[in-house]
Amino acid sequence: MSLEAFIRQLHADDSGSGPPGREVDWDDAPLAYKLYRGLPTLPLSSDIPMRLETLVTPVEPSLKAIGHFLWYVYGLTQVSYSLAQPLRMYRRFVPSGGGLYPNELYLYLRSETGVLGLYHYDAAHHRLVLLREGDQDSYLTRALGNRCDLSSCFGVVFVSAMSWKNAFKYNNFAYRLQGLDSGVLLGQLQEAAKRFGYASSVHFRFLDRAVGHLLGLSGSEENVYAVVPLSVQRNIAWIGDADRTKMQVTSNELSRELPAIQPDYYVRSKSVKEFPELTRMNEAAALDTLSPYRHFEPARRAESGLQTVYLPPVKRMSIDLAATSRARYSPESEFVLSRVTAQQLAALLQEATASFMYRNDLDGVGKSPPLRVALYGCFYNVEGVPDGSYRYDAAAHALRRELAGDHRLRLQQGMTLNNVNLFQVPICLHIAGDEDHLIPQLGYRGYRIQQMEAGMLLQRLLLAASALGMGGRPLLGFQAGWCDQLYRMSMHGRTSLVQIPIGRCLPRPRLVGGLHS
Secondary structure, eight states, rough: OOEEEEHHHHHHOSSSOSTTTTOOOOOGOOOSOOEESSSSSEEHHHHHHHHOOOOOOOOOOOHHHHHHHHHHHHOOOOEEESSSSOEEEESSOOOGGGGGGOOOEEEEEEESSSSEEEEEEETTTTEEEEEEEEEOHHHHHHHTTTOGGGGOOOOOEEEEETTTHHHHHHHGGGGHHHHHHHHHHHHEEEEEEEHTTEEEEEBOOOOOHHHHHHHTOTTEEEEEEEEEEEEETTTTOOOOOTTTSSSSOOHHHHTSSOOOOOOOOOOOOOOOOOHHHHHHHHHHOOSSOOOOOOOOOOOOOOOOSOOOOOOOOOOOOOOOOHHHHHHHHOOOOBBOOOOOOOHHHHHHHHHHHHHHHBBSSSSSTTTTEEEEEEEEEEEESSSTTTTTEEEEEETTTTTEEESSSSSSHHHHHHHHOSSSSGGSSSSEEEEETTTTTTHHHHHHHHHHHHHHHHHHHHHHHHHHHHHHOOEEOOBBBBBBHHHHHHHHHHGGEEEEEEEEEEOOOOOOOOEEOOOOO
């Protein structure tokens, strides 16, 4: 199968069911977290603050603060027992397809709060595990293409994806899920960084094999998807054009400067299967050199010429990330239809898109970055908004109507897994992106970048919905083509990436306990 056909199939196979007749071996399922063995550890404080106010941190954070930050980003926060299924699950503040959490966090700690070096965040024990000791500034700077001054940073976070952790259930469909899960995690990381007073910037382009070599990762099992430097300097000039006076190196040249490490780790599964297509996609997306990059220019989109609904002006929401994250969960049968006010819808859409703006290595320095993902929605029983399908115009804070009417039946018929009753949902949003998945501009790396950006916007929507007292359920089990027709996306050259029903919901019948002091 060609890589182009593989990507098309990812969006045709909405269920991720895999080959017919295949059964998931749950007895040999991997853990939802990676456990390193036989390495030095650095305990983190479990005295977690239960409220987060936005801070301004003029000095380097303490190890205690870094531990709190990591816990809010990706720590184990909750143990849940469902009454419907006698299954114990450990949850985090971010959603994940099937609750499998394929991502791992690594940290280059370069402050004086601990031993200088590379660490893995051990979520199961809330501690850091030392993988490689020493100053890696020069190595990492070159791995990022000489486009980041690490001397102003106290640390660098690496977000990786382990294929087996959700491929054991979802097969090749795991590739799509891993991109979205990585994006959701990045969205939570960025929001947590704001509350802790840290400035952040996301690098999507780096020398993959060199970064993997630095962390001791096997490219066939685990790949870094994003690199995020952190600083307490709010006005840092994050990303500039590469210094052309410094020679650019290849992944292989850089990797030869450091000895290889192969730390021992445990995932529980005795039989870890290979997925050749996932390996091919990761190899095709890898960068061995970092050539000068031509920045994106905003694409011009055709307007439908139909009705425009201008939403009421609202102030930015003041969100307590701690309380909102604890309250957020993904409803299924618990949705209950209730009327939504225009102010609530306006606050939801404005907060999600405004908080989505972030620094990255794709957009030009000092420019207003173009949005590579867009927001569409079908609304029913929303005050001041006639039933129909719309595109949200963030610049005008307005809804551009594409097709009038109640589309809940069409949306329900497009579900491949009827786990949500969309007749009980007043807001059904769709995050969309270019139908070529950014491949012409970024090669096959563009596909996973698009999925990550969709995930980042998704997390902002879920947090805003939670702050408004509503629940949101991310769904990939829908027929994208049907939704594309509802919004006439072919006019805009886009396709639906993820579906998010949002509305009031009843409490879920489950036993829940928080994993914090």
